[in-house]
Amino acid sequence: MAFQMNIMKVSITRQEHFNAAHRLINPAWSEKKNQQIFGKCYSPNFHGHNYLLEVTVSGQVDPDTGFVMDFGDLKKIINQEILERFDHKNLNLDTGFFDQQNPTAENLIRVIYQLLRQHLNEQYDLYIRLWETERDSVSYPPIPINLH
Numbered sequence: 139m140a141f142q143m144n145i146m147k148v149s150i151t152r153q154e155h156f157n158a159a160h161r162l163i164n165p166a167w168s169e170k171k172n173q174q175i176f177g178k179c180y181s182p183n184f185h186g187h188n189y190l191l192e193v194t195v196s197g198q199v200d201p202d203t204g205f206v207m208d209f210g211d212l213k214k215i216i217n218q219e220i221l222e223r224f225d226h227k228n229l230n231l232d233t234g235f236f237d238q239q240n241p242t243a244e245n246l247i248r249v250i251y252q253l254l255r256q257h258l259n260e261q262y263d264l265y266i267r268l269w270e271t272e273r274d275s276v277s278y279p280p281i282p283i284n285l286h
Contacts, residue, residue: 156225160241190269
């Protein structure tokens with residue numbers, strides 16, 4: 139039995155780590171409310187995370203190369219667009235992306251998605267997952283949840 143390889147999509151995933159500090163704060167709130175909502179994440183001296191980033195690209199397998207996308211190309215894009223911008227940086231002070239928004243994992247993943255998306259051909263689907271701790275992660279686009 140022959141498979142119809144030309145119509146099947148395949149996903150490839152690359153993992154990378156980066157370390158970054160941040161402070162969660164809403165400047166419109168009082169110090170007491172920031173402390174109540176953000177707890178340890180409101181520390182005036184910031185705190186850090188060892189992030190794990192998973193980048194998944196889906197698309198048709200190229201019949202000439204056998205690749206969806208070359209892993210080396212994906213590595214280069216992640217390195218230039220994400221690691222060089224965020225690794226060993228203070229998200230609040232060093233990146234310019236969080237002047238007007240809180241550097242939560244939810245906001246960080248949206249920034250990362252936009253940075254990567256602009257460097258990938260439209261033929262590819264992009265899905266990313268960001269682990270802030272070994273137990274807590276965010277995904278973008280969101281994982282579809284069927285509540286029925």
